Amino acid sequence: MVKNADLAYQFIDSMPYARALGMRLNVLGDGLVEISMDYDSSFVGDVNTGVIHGGAVSALMDTCCGIAVICHESAPRSTATIDLRIDYMRPATPKQSIKTQAECYHMTRNIAFTRATTFDVDTSRPVATASGAFTVERH
Template identity: 60%
Template sequence: MSTDQIKFAQQFIEAIPHAKALGMTVTNLQDGVAELEMPYDDRFIGDPDTGVISGGAISALMDTCCGAAVVSHPDMNGATATIDLRIDYMRAAKPGDRIIARAEVYHMTRTVAFVRATSHDNDPDNPVATATGAFTAEKTS
């Protein structure tokens, strides 16, 4: 997608209160694929003893990234909402590292988009979490 489309997507993300509060940034958006980043922030620590970011913040990032992938799909014609999202947490993110999420629409029906996602810190070969979900879809054709 063009720089203008990414800029528009970023404005859309910032209009979602929790996404804006978590500092999410759109880094890539193309046909049915989205990548978002979330910086490390002390406000979102889930375990003060270790400095590990909360699972809720990671969940919000992955849900938002999946939704962005759905609305970027070329067959989409409108907004989306989460029907179901399953997140499997693999490990704690390294304290201080940003979290990067990538989501991809792998199947689209007339009314439902199916999405897979992963998130990682600065070690892209070692996921923090994976997700699969179903989202509402209003196709253009």
Template identity: 40%
Template structure:
């Protein structure tokens, strides 16, 4: 898979759909086997309203997403890489009102599993909020119908087109 094709597709998929859209992060860097995300502080994702600290589940989602994305970039064909195992160590709470940066890298792969490491930090990467080790399953792309997924998303983006197609089918 060429990164020229993968980069825009993954950026769109991660920032505009699912967790990425809900969390509002941006995919800053994408290379073969590595990703970098930025998550802007959001008050609606605070876990402790007294301290203003971001919920730990947000940190887990960021690290899992970054590692999964890094895992996807090493596949030869477009495919998903479901999380098999994720171990996360929280080192300290995130500071309120500051962005969180996440970096993930693939460090090994076998015939069926991709192994990744990730780290989340704010001001200093050497003083992380959390770090993780994660394993992802390689899924045969033949079992995934990317064309139908892309068409469904495209139709969702063009609701006026879908309405005219439905009207034509009813006549």
């Protein structure tokens, strides 16, 4: 059982920006979470192709990595992004929902290290990957 799972769902529910983008959280295990987001025409970055903007993907990446930190087995109280790097591999297919999976793969007393991958329906080819360092607030 993931110690902070309830807190993680609570975080997402109380986060106005997550609601604005329609993010849905699924806690998978210790330090491992996934968030999905439906396609919406207001997220489009290129009207000629209907491809969503990278900025919508970065919100998903940042949230997912942060929640992965909260869900680490050491159960941090809170976290904040120090830095985030995103690589865009290919455009997300228009009209398809996207899903980000993030893991907190290393934890120290004060810092958490995370990485994440975003896919659309085709889970064999990533849309984008990210890595980020986060602050850790403990009890």
